[in-house]
Amino acid sequence: MTSAMFRLGILLMLVLSGNILQGQTEIFSFDKDTSLSGWIANGTGRWEIAANNSIAGTKSLHHAYDNSQAGTDYLFHAYPVVLNFDDTLIWQFKIRHSYLPSSANRWTFYIAAGNPSACMPCNETALAVGVNLNSSDDGLNLYHINANGIKRLTNGTFNWEKSIGTGTGIVKIIRLPNGTYQLWAANAADGLWQFCEEVKSNIIPASCYFGISYTYSSAQDRKLWVDDISINSKPIASDRFRVDTFYFLSSRQLWVHFTAPIDPSSINASSVYFSPSIAGIRIESGCQHILVTFPEGSYDSISGQLHLIRLKSQGGLMINDTILPISRVETRAFDIVFCELMVDPTPAQGLPPFEYIECYNRSNHDIGMSKWVLSNGSTKIALPNMFLPKGGYLLVTSKEANGMFNHLNHVIYELPSGFLNNEKGTLWLSNEKGEVISYVQYQGNYITDKIKREGGWSLEIIDPNNPCGGAGNWTASRSLSGGTPGYANSVAGKNPDRKMPFLS
Incomplete structure (x- = not known):
């Protein structure tokens, strides 16, 4: 048996067994809820908890806005747990879209996002699952949504229209510690899980919020139901709140990304500062990042240290005091x-x-x-x-x-x-x-x-x-495929400029 088959067999047992982590499971089931308190929508009256045509129990979350025009409505909730990307994570939800998917009629479930909105693009990388976000093949896909736009991670091998149609589907996403995402789906009519595909990504998305976005044409609103949203994550270890990556976005802006959402109340002049001191530095924070902006027109190059002292995550974890070596050289012509x-x-x-x-x-x-x-x-x-x-x-x-x-x-x-x-x-x-x-x-x-x-x-x-x-x-190009996009050129070699300059 190959290692891939063995891993798939183990994962199948995990999927069939339901919630399998010895961690914290948060379940959003709408049976006992009477209001959407704590949820953030793009307008009033867009969503409701309704007994009409519920897909689990007696009540489900339902899109309720009767719109005379085409539109997009969303509903987000702050994460009740700090997601532990160093261990196995599992997300699951039920969804029914009583209209066949298209580019104009589609749903998107944001597994992890930095802002409570259906951003496309997003300043911080969001992770989402959905159908037809940037295609029309009706395939169920995982997506990264960031400043570059929407990037489809999977190949849409599970056809939602053919396998689920206008019925109720169950979607499960498993993320393994090595960054591999497993995408599973089942038709609620028979409950039989189908392995869709897997993809590996080491990008840690911002994870302050999760939510649903619904795009519809003028006559197809009020046709989406969601229920039994569950998130399973082991508690994050105390030493796992740390800097994930940092780099200069531009000549003046330094981006620092963390492994977990930041507690903004812990950011002050003594917890985040640059040495040697530079007057006019501005520190801003997002869900899972800090943006350091240096004063305009001051420096061709920046060299020093960024100090992160007693910074806390939203889950109360304290970062080990960290000093980042910062060096930015002015970009020159033909760099x-x-x-x-x-x-x-x-x-x-x-x-x-x-x-x-x-x-x-x-x-x-x-x-x-x-x-x-x-x-x-x-x-x-x-x-x-x-x-x-x-x-x-x-x-x-x-x-x-x-x-x-x-x-x-x-x-x-x-x-x-x-x-x-x-x-x-x-x-x-x-x-x-x-x-x-x-x-x-x-x-x-x-x-x-x-x-x-x-x-x-x-x-x-x-x-x-x-x-x-x-x-x-x-x-x-000498490549048999016609080119080498993203890789060293097939004709690469030394070809120095030996022509003497001259006046014309």
């Missing part, structure tokens, strides 16, 4: 370079048939790209809050390609159709100050192979350390 362009993606050789632009961080430090702009001279694309690690690749591709490059770490699905001219073009990448960091002029005839010039092959830079090498430093 990030354009390194691959798919200007004519068809006929596809093995990659999704969409244009893409790949950038590479060739510097020796991570670079925050918040408020950066990608331009072709006539159209500008604003990049979201993000950072690109040293040696990392950023792929910017078509909106229609959403989900097709999710195996890569840094993908933005914002490229409009026709952004790349097949014959020739110019691209600029500018930072938040408007300074040009990277620039390239390309021509389709850089691809000299007649067959490859018919389409489906990318232009790759040979030597990223010679970004101004022009035609002599770009050529057609």
Whole structure:
């Protein structure tokens, strides 16, 4: 028996046994509730606890708003427990949507979110499960929703319309300590669990709230019921409240993310401070992060230490006093370079048939790209809050390609159709100050192979350390799939600039 089969067998026993953790289980069943006290909605009268057509017990949560127009309504609740992402977590709920799913009629269950709203995008990474958030295949999927937009983590192998339809479904999500998520579903009519798929993600989402979002067309409101929401988590160990990651979003903004939600009352001038002291530093906190903003126009580089002293989580855990070494070097021209362009993606050789632009961080430090702009001279694309690690690749591709490059770490699905001219073009990448960091002029005839010039092959830079090498430093990809998005170029090699400068 393979290890994967053994793990699946163990998980099946866990699923069939119900709540299996020796931890704290919170169950939201609406039988005894008479009001939605403690829940946060986007307006009054949007939701109700109703006996009409309940899906569990005598009463269920029901969307109640009679809207004459299409809309989206949501309902969130603060987490009653601190989720322990170092151990096994289990979420489960029942749901009935008495209208077949579509892109205009869909539900989303936010397993973990930083704000009590149906954010798309979200400043802090949210984890959600739903149908047709950014597709129309009717598949049940897990999603990350963050500043980059919606990223589908799974492949939608469980078809909600065919397996559940307008009946009641039961959804269970199991997260293992190694970051593997298991997605399970059952039709309440027979209660037989079906393993949908699994995916691994080491991103820890913000977990201050959970909730439901319902998007509907004008005649399809009031057709959603939810019940028996359960969350099972072992208590978090006292030494597990710590910094998860930190990086510069921009030249002035430092983002510090934690493993659990922060108690905002514990943040003050003596618990979070920078040394050496800099006048005008601003400290702001979110659900699970701290944002440190340095004064405007003061520093080409920032070097020092961020002190986190006696900071508490919402569950009352005290962080071990932590000193973070902070160093930010001013981003210079060509620290990030354009390194691959798919200007004519068809006929596809093995990659999704969409244009893409790949950038590479060739510097020796991570670079925050918040408020950066990608331009072709006539159209500008604003990049979201993000950072690109040293040696990392950023792929910017078509909106229609959403989900097709999710195996890569840094993908933005914002490229409009026709952004790349097949014959020739110019691209600029500018930072938040408007300074040009990277620039390239390309021509389709850089691809000299007649067959490859018919389409489906990318232009790759040979030597990223010679970004101004022009035609002599770009050529057609040698990859059998037509390109190498997110990875080292197939034509990579040394091609230094040996041409002497001259006056013209």
